[in-house]
Amino acid sequence: MKAAVIVFPGSNRDRDMIAALEQVSGHAPAIVWHKDTEVPAVDLIVLPGGFSYGDYLRSGAIAARSPVMDAVRAHADRGGYVLGVCNGFQILTESGLLPGVLMRNASLRFVCRTVRLSVDNADTVFTRGYGQGQVIDCPVAHHDGNFFTDPETLARIEANGQVAFRYAEGTNPNGSLNDIAGIFNDSKTVLGLMPHPENLIESAHGGIDGRALFSGLMQVA
């Protein structure tokens, strides 16, 4: 599995993501600046967390229009894997690669804590390291994580197995519709999620529940 991590001005989880990918796969990912117009030939492109462009306008809105995003879209159109975490998820919705929007948290507060997630669809490349319905710990740190969409799109996402993770056990930190924490595109090759699995990779992090996402992904040649 070859991976590339895109870095935007204001990304701050890029180093954590690079470390997680390297630790689980044994290979350092390519690092691509958002102004580049080409991404090396890789299996997986990752949009990391952070505050791209200071979250001005809307979180992820300006990054979604960065020069590199045409190459990310072309990769996704070819069926290449794309993972967006937190600000990366926001960039994926803002660029139309995933449906819905991420609104301000219902509390109007920045939330930084560990939540519980249930794995809603374990039959994908991203989630096959988990059991169906498995409940895991995962940290969140965001102010715009409140997933929202129109009723027709929500029904389609639900019917098509596009919900990857749901906040479990009353831990929804932001008011997301149907407790949605992460979704896939229609073909399950693009995943966006608000929690940070890259921050639960080794026991020094306080747990390793995020590791199976990366080890499952790395099974791709």
Ligand SMILES: NC(=O)CC[C@H](N)C(=O)O
């Ligand atoms: N940790 C992050 O990626 C933060 C995401 C985003 N800037 C927010 O606060 O909503």
